Amino acid sequence: MNSLNFLTLGAASGNAGGYSSIILIVLMVALMYFFMIRPQQKQRKQHQEMMNELHKGDEVVTIGRLHGKVDTVNKDDRTVTLDCEGIYLTFDMVAIARVVKRAGAEQAAPSQASEQPASAASDTDASAAEQSTADDQAADSASAAPQDDEENK
Numbered sequence: 001m002n003s004l005n006f007l008t009l010g011a012a013s014g015n016a017g018g019y020s021s022i023i024l025i026v027l028m029v030a031l032m033y034f035f036m037i038r039p040q041q042k043q044r045k046q047h048q049e050m051m052n053e054l055h056k057g058d059e060v061v062t063i064g065r066l067h068g069k070v071d072t073v074n075k076d077d078r079t080v081t082l083d084c085e086g087i088y089l090t091f092d093m094v095a096i097a098r099v100v101k102r103a104g105a106e107q108a109a110p111s112q113a114s115e116q117p118a119s120a121a122s123d124t125d126a127s128a129a130e131q132s133t134a135d136d137q138a139a140d141s142a143s144a145a146p147q148d149d150e151e152n153k
Helices: 002-052 105-152
Strands: 059-062 067-074 079-084 087-092 096-101
Touching: 002 096, 059 079
Parallel strands: none
Antiparallel strands: 059 067, 059 096, 067 079, 079 087
16 A cells, blocks of 8 residues: 555656656757747847848958958849959859948048048157157167266276
């Protein structure tokens, strides 16, 4: 009789353990979805949007880290022809890792470029001032060194 009670208690607790293991498996699948599958789907969607917006003149980098400028986009064959310093190479669209600069961004670049030399000039002036200060300190320490030698003699 004792063994019969032990078996029925074990079966009752086994059902509770069965539910908790099912809940644990469902929880693990849900976590895997939110930490692995969903971010990958978002990344794939962003890459697809980038490929749909690809136009002639865009500067891109391939998955092989080749830099080039888009010459033609063939959406039917899903290929892109890149101009890499006069050499034209054809790639699948999935081989484009990222777009470095859009073709439309070139019109905005000259206004920024005109601002950069002014800041570069001020950086040059500042570095020149630092260099002259460093030269003065080096000259002072060099002139002080012979005096110390004469005093030690």
